[in-house]
Amino acid sequence: MTSQPILRLRINGQPVETPAPPERILLDLLREDLRLTGTKRGCDLGTCGCCTVLLDGRPTLSCLTLAHLAEGREITTIEGVSTGTALHPVQRAFVDLGATQCGFCTPGFVLTAVALLRERPRPTRDQVVEAIAGNLCRCTGYTKIIEAIEAAARAAPG
Amino acid sequence: MAIRTEPSEPFRLLGQKIPYIEGPMKVTGRAEYTDDIHRPGMLVGKLLRSPWPHARLRRVNVERARAVPGVYAVLTGERYPTPFGVLPITRDETAIAVDRARYIGDIVAAVAARDERTAERALAAVEFEVDALPEYSDPRVGRVPVEAPIHAAGLRGSNLQKEVLQEFGAVDAAFQSAAAVVEVRASFAGVTHAFTEPHCTVAEATPDGRLTVWSATQVPHYLHRALSEVLGMPMHRIRVVKPEIGGAFGGKSDPLPHEIACAALALECGRPVKILFDREEVFYTNHGRHPTYNVVRVAASAEGQLRGYDIEAVIEGGAWSSFGTVTTYYNGVMAMGPYAVPNFRYKGQRVFTNRPPSGAMRAHGGTNIRYSVEVALDELAEQLDLDPFELRRRNALRPNSVTVNQFRITSTSFRKCLAAARDRSGWEEKFRKLPFGEGVGLGCGFYISGSNSPIHFTPKMPQCTVHLKADMDGGIAVHCMQADIGQGSNTLLAAIVAEVVGVELDRVHVTPVDSDITPVDIGSYSSRVTFMMGNAARKAAEAMRDRLLDAAHDLTGYPRELLHVGLERYEVAHRPELGVSYLDALHRAMESGGALQTTGAYTSPPMGGTFKGARAGTAPAYSFAAYVAQVRVDAETGIYRVLKVWAAFDCGRPLNRLAVEGQIEGSIHMGLGQLMGEAMEYRGTRLMNPALLDYKIPMPQQMPEVECLLVGDDDPEGPFGAKEAGEGPLVATLPAVANAIYDAVGVRCYDLPVTPDRLLKAIDRRRAAGTPWKDH
Ligand code: FES
Ligand code: FES
Numbered sequence: 001m002t003s004q005p006i007l008r009l010r011i012n013g014q015p016v017e018t019p020a021p022p023e024r025i026l027l028d029l030l031r032e033d034l035r036l037t038g039t040k041r042g043c044d045l046g047t048c049g050c051c052t053v054l055l056d057g058r059p060t061l062s063c064l065t066l067a068h069l070a071e072g073r074e075i076t077t078i079e080g081v082s083t084g085t086a087l088h089p090v091q092r093a094f095v096d097l098g099a100t101q102c103g104f105c106t107p108g109f110v111l112t113a114v115a116l117l118r119e120r121p122r123p124t125r126d127q128v129v130e131a132i133a134g135n136l137c138r139c140t141g142y143t144k145i146i147e148a149i150e151a152a153a154r155a156a157p158g
Numbered sequence: 159m160a161i162r163t164e165p166s167e168p169f170r171l172l173g174q175k176i177p178y179i180e181g182p183m184k185v186t187g188r189a190e191y192t193d194d195i196h197r198p199g200m201l202v203g204k205l206l207r208s209p210w211p212h213a214r215l216r217r218v219n220v221e222r223a224r225a226v227p228g229v230y231a232v233l234t235g236e237r238y239p240t241p242f243g244v245l246p247i248t249r250d251e252t253a254i255a256v257d258r259a260r261y262i263g264d265i266v267a268a269v270a271a272r273d274e275r276t277a278e279r280a281l282a283a284v285e286f287e288v289d290a291l292p293e294y295s296d297p298r299v300g301r302v303p304v305e306a307p308i309h310a311a312g313l314r315g316s317n318l319q320k321e322v323l324q325e326f327g328a329v330d331a332a333f334q335s336a337a338a339v340v341e342v343r344a345s346f347a348g349v350t351h352a353f354t355e356p357h358c359t360v361a362e363a364t365p366d367g368r369l370t371v372w373s374a375t376q377v378p379h380y381l382h383r384a385l386s387e388v389l390g391m392p393m394h395r396i397r398v399v400k401p402e403i404g405g406a407f408g409g410k411s412d413p414l415p416h417e418i419a420c421a422a423l424a425l426e427c428g429r430p431v432k433i434l435f436d437r438e439e440v441f442y443t444n445h446g447r448h449p450t451y452n453v454v455r456v457a458a459s460a461e462g463q464l465r466g467y468d469i470e471a472v473i474e475g476g477a478w479s480s481f482g483t484v485t486t487y488y489n490g491v492m493a494m495g496p497y498a499v500p501n502f503r504y505k506g507q508r509v510f511t512n513r514p515p516s517g518a519m520r521a522h523g524g525t526n527i528r529y530s531v532e533v534a535l536d537e538l539a540e541q542l543d544l545d546p547f548e549l550r551r552r553n554a555l556r557p558n559s560v561t562v563n564q565f566r567i568t569s570t571s572f573r574k575c576l577a578a579a580r581d582r583s584g585w586e587e588k589f590r591k592l593p594f595g596e597g598v599g600l601g602c603g604f605y606i607s608g609s610n611s612p613i614h615f616t617p618k619m620p621q622c623t624v625h626l627k628a629d630m631d632g633g634i635a636v637h638c639m640q641a642d643i644g645q646g647s648n649t650l651l652a653a654i655v656a657e658v659v660g661v662e663l664d665r666v667h668v669t670p671v672d673s674d675i676t677p678v679d680i681g682s683y684s685s686r687v688t689f690m691m692g693n694a695a696r697k698a699a700e701a702m703r704d705r706l707l708d709a710a711h712d713l714t715g716y717p718r719e720l721l722h723v724g725l726e727r728y729e730v731a732h733r734p735e736l737g738v739s740y741l742d743a744l745h746r747a748m749e750s751g752g753a754l755q756t757t758g759a760y761t762s763p764p765m766g767g768t769f770k771g772a773r774a775g776t777a778p779a780y781s782f783a784a785y786v787a788q789v790r791v792d793a794e795t796g797i798y799r800v801l802k803v804w805a806a807f808d809c810g811r812p813l814n815r816l817a818v819e820g821q822i823e824g825s826i827h828m829g830l831g832q833l834m835g836e837a838m839e840y841r842g843t844r845l846m847n848p849a850l851l852d853y854k855i856p857m858p859q860q861m862p863e864v865e866c867l868l869v870g871d872d873d874p875e876g877p878f879g880a881k882e883a884g885e886g887p888l889v890a891t892l893p894a895v896a897n898a899i900y901d902a903v904g905v906r907c908y909d910l911p912v913t914p915d916r917l918l919k920a921i922d923r924r925r926a927a928g929t930p931w932k933d934h
Contacts, residue, residue, distance in 0.1 A: 037194035038187015040404070042354045043437040047850040050354055078187030087182060095181035098816040101824065102644025103184030104354040104404025110185055129858045136850065138353050138405050139644050140820060141827030142858040 009070055011036070012080025020067050027051045027062040030077060038078035038107050042136070049135030052108035053077050059112045059134070078107035081114055090114050090152040099148035101139035108135050113149045122153055170725065171653045171663065172878055175816035179649045179668065180402070180642075189402045192358035192374045197430035200360070201230055203423050204277035205416060205433065206267040206284055207442065208259035211293040211512040211843035212308065215257055215266065215286060222283040223269060228276035230427035232284070233268045238422050242384040244377075244412040244517075245613060248319070248479035250309055253388055253418035259288070260308055260477035261512045262844055263442030265415050270423040270431045295843045297474035297509035298451065308477065308510040317510040319475050320486040322771060326562040327501030332466035336457035338541050342534040343453045344908045346526045347837035348474065350446030351519055352855050355404020356435040357443060359417045361424035369425060370397045373417050376406040376641045377681030378671050383614060384413030385421055393673075396421075400671035406643040407828070408518035409445050411683045412480050416443075441848030445480055445517030446838065447525065448473035448508070452489065454530040457501075462542050462549045466501035467493055471527065475508045476515035481522065482508045487774030488523020493531050494561045494775065495604035496572045496782045497553035502562050512843045518683060520828060521888040524605050529910070532601045532893030536900065545589070546600045546897070547580050550784070564767035568779055569873040569881070572602070575784035575806035578867040583786035583804040590901060594934035595791050599897025603783030603807075605886030607876070608686030610762045610776040620759035621686070622694040623677035626655060626702050629753040632741050634659065634702070636668045640679040640691045645884050646817035647687045651695050653814065654877065658699035659706065660723035661740055677757075685882035688813065689778060690760045692877030697758025705754055706740065709747035713738045763875075779873045781886035782808040787862070787894035791902045793934075796918030798902075800830060800862040800895055807887055808870035811879035819866045822887040826864055829891030831855045835911045904931030 004019035011034070018033055027044070030036045030053070042050030044063045051063040054076035082088040087095065090113045100106040109132060116123055116131040123131070128149050129142075137145060183189040220232040235256035243249040255266045267284045271277035291306040300308075300317030308317050333339060359373040369391060375381045378398045386393040403410065420433040435443070455468040471489040475482045490504030521528075539549040554572045561567065579600070580586075588598045612621050625637040636655055642648040652666040669675060679691055703723060710728035711718045720731050729737030738746075747754050766776035784806045791798040805822050812818040835854055839846040847853045872879025896907050905920040924931065 031193075035196065036187075037190075040187075040191075040354070041193065041434075042356065042404075043850050045437060045849060045851070047437075048354055082186060087185065091182070091185035094185045095177050098175070098177065098820050100178065100181055100184045101646070101820055102353070102355070102403060102405040103180070103189050104191065104402075104644075106184050107187045132858055136354060136855060138351070138407070138828070138855060139824045141823035141825075141864070142861050143823040143864055144820060146858065 026065040029067040093148040093152040200430040201270040203431040203433035208264040212291040213288040217287040219285040223280040228272040322506040329503040332501040337460035346450040348449040351407040351409035353405025359420040361421040362430035403643040444514035447519040448516040450526040478515040480517035491775035492524035521885040528889040571808040572782040574869040579784040579806040597901030601890040601894030603890035606777035607779040607882035609684035622679040624694040624698040641682040693760040701756035709743040783890040785890035785894040789898040796914035806867040809883035810873035810881035825887035
């Protein structure tokens with residue numbers, strides 16, 4: 001095996017060093033190399049949003065992102081949304097209001113919603129709909145996802 | 159918002175909104191799906207797919223592929239040639255193509271290698287000599303003898319897989335004497351499940367002579383059988399595990415070739431192997447809704463009494479049989495409700511083509527026929543100058559009746575559905591009264607709540623068994639092979655047990671499906687789980703409750719009849735302070751034999767006629783629906799929006815309202831997709847849009863507001879009165895919207911999907927003909 005360059009990343013607040021060839025895709029690095037399997041692979045083509053992570057707080061499709069482009073930036077995956085076994089208010093709302101059925105799209109939606117609410121703590125319905133337009137869900141018809149994001153916004157201290 | 163009648167007896171959990179018990183795992187990314195499984199030494203499995211639509215495989219040479227460094231196994235079809243299929247009567251698939259490739263995407267070789275790149279290099283090194291065969295892409299032309307039938311079993315040397323002819327009553331006479339006859343001819347593009355989780359299987363053969371298969375399947379038991387048959391291994395040496403499933407909708411209900419190929423590779427090289435599909439492979443695997451051409455003729459009296467149906471359907475099966483024999487029947491008999499139809503004729507044909515196989519998709523066999531029937535009834539109402547609700551009300555099947563083909567109808571709250579949808583939607587003020595471009599439409603639904611006949615064994619064996627075990631810790635482990643695919647069956651199972659035994663929900667642990675542990679349930683298809691698993695779970699839980707009440711009697715000395723179930727307690731009826739705790743009762747009950755174990759099973763009662771095909775569509779109960787959709791159509795562009803759907807649904811008593819609403823909303827989304835734009839697009843035999851970018855499911859912006867009206871009365875045999883809500887909620891969606899489009903702009907849509915350009919053409923035709931609509 002030829003020795004590979006070492007990639008220095010910050011993932012969920014922790015420094016991570018891992019060997020990776022320059023063409024390594026972030027999704028593959030997260031799932032295969034680091035076994036952070038909460039980030040889902042739905043299409044590998046940028047069409048489903050299941051692989052969404054936050055790069056410096058912005059929703060990003062990890063299947064379309066070269067891992068080395070994430071160097072020096074803060075990567076948040078679903079594993080880093082809450083601490084310990086507690087749930088983030090968005091996660092709580094997704095559970096309580098039935099916004100997750102099969103759950104495969106859910107990590108992507110949760111991250112998208114967390115980013116939205118950080119930017120706009122009181123989004124309008126249109127802003128919620130706009131924000132999730134890049135995430136596919138085949139189970140819920142989006143109804144309860146939208147409700148959950150709105151409920152999480154309402155629950156946050158104003 | 160949901161309204162429903164008050165339950166006849168109070169339940170603590172059932173009937174409430176019960177969040178999914180695995181929800182916290184899913185929202186944190188901790189839920190484990192098949193692709194999240196990693197085994198030590200695991201290899202990558204890859205499949206070579208046929209680039210030929212139809213070809214004889216004369217010679218396959220794998221020598222060069224085997225020689226690629228890092229390759230552990232290369233398999234072709236002849237290694238495991240035993241055919242299999244979800245229906246034992248049509249076993250025509252193989253793990254890997256034998257002698258012949260039948261569609262672009264058919265699996266022709268499989269490799270296991272140390273990594274993906276090596277696997278791909280090996281696949282590229284497989285050499286074929288093939289003879290091209292004539293290719294067939296249109297089901298309508300494959301019904302006569304053809305030069306090279308796709309399967310030897312094709313009827314009369316054609317590509318006909320199945321032909322159904324059924325007649326009940328005197329259909330011709332009914333039509334001759336009818337005051338009104340309408341005919342609808344419709345076509346339906348194929349649609350596919352488009353679940354977010356691609357298929358994935360992990361298999362591992364171990365030196366103890368066993369094989370473990372983890373797979374994204376909604377029917378673990380049939381996979382178990384198919385693995386055993388094809389690999390020639392007894393079932394007890396195979397262990398099937400179902401991890402979390404990222405959506406299925408019927409698309410993971412057949413045992414699929416790649417699941418068997420993955421196991422075969424694992425056996426071949428003695429190391430764990432994972433096969434994960436890319437999105438294109440998901441589309442080629444398909445098993446989605448059959449492309450369909452149907453004709454529905456309806457005869458009625460002047461008063462709007464239905465006199466007869468005369469139905470024809472040609473459905474495209476693609477390359478394999480799959481569930482096709484059932485689908486062929488369903489495309490007729492799913493029209494047996496929600497109306498009483500005294501005379502009924504159906505001719506159905508399913509035709510093989512060299513295209514990706516069709517199979518079961520949510521509301522399997524019941525969607526396209528429902529569309530044509532409901533559009534025909536809308537036309538009939540207009541012709542007879544009857545309100546569409548009134549026409550349907552007059553013909554509603556009655557509770558405790560029998561259809562002309564001997565379906566046993568027990569509970570039906572269809573009339574309540576009609577009343578609720580009409581009332582809540584403001585129909586009276588809207589129908590034919592909204593301005594041009596806006597409209598409301600009614601569509602109704604009928605679906606099976608579980609298929610009465612298990613596919614693989616006689617109905618004498620239970621379709622579902624549930625085991626419970628309560629041990630010293632006070633937790634209750636629930637074992638059952640029912641497959642939660644996101645519909646919430648784990649949660650329902652736990653809630654039923656907690657409700658009946660009288661414990662907090664968090665005491666109940668649903669063990670993941672594992673054939674070594676969980677007793678057989680035949681899987682998540684035909685909307686059977688709530689009904690059958692629910693009944694089995696109830697029986698198991700009642701047996702446990704009875705043992706606990708016996709123990710409470712021992713401890714308190716109060717007569718058994720005076721003891722009843724409280725929360726975490728068993729109490730004396732008139733003196734609740736004189737109870738014992740659940741744990742005390744449990745520990746007492748354990749003194750005689752250790753952990754408390756009980757079992758419950760469900761077997762559906764005998765039903766249906768004795769003629770050929772009589773079992774198709776028989777079910778222990780049926781769901782009913784009446785939906786009103788309100789739409790706005792831009793007559794200049796053909797672009798339309800569904801603004802709201804009032805969804806009145808009879809699922810008996812809803813046991814988890816959060817899940818039922820979720821099923822209704824998701825079904826409406828999926829139904830709208832089929833109506834508004836989804837289509838498997840082909841050029842000849844070539845699928846043109848095997849990607850989520852080109853196969854578009856509705857966006858959140860396209861989703862209407864949904865008001866769920868859960869008005870069902872208790873079903874006499876359903877668990878706590880419940881019936882299905884997983885598939886039936888889909889079927890009414892499509893015709894409700896189509897009929898609303900008619901109310902809005904005065905044009906009928908007979909070809910699905912109803913894309914804006916198609917709709918615009920129809921509007922333009924109407925304009926050109928100078929026919930006004932609502933003063934426009
Ligand atoms: S996996 Fe990245 S968008 Fe689908
Ligand atoms: S919950 Fe299944 S895809 Fe969204």
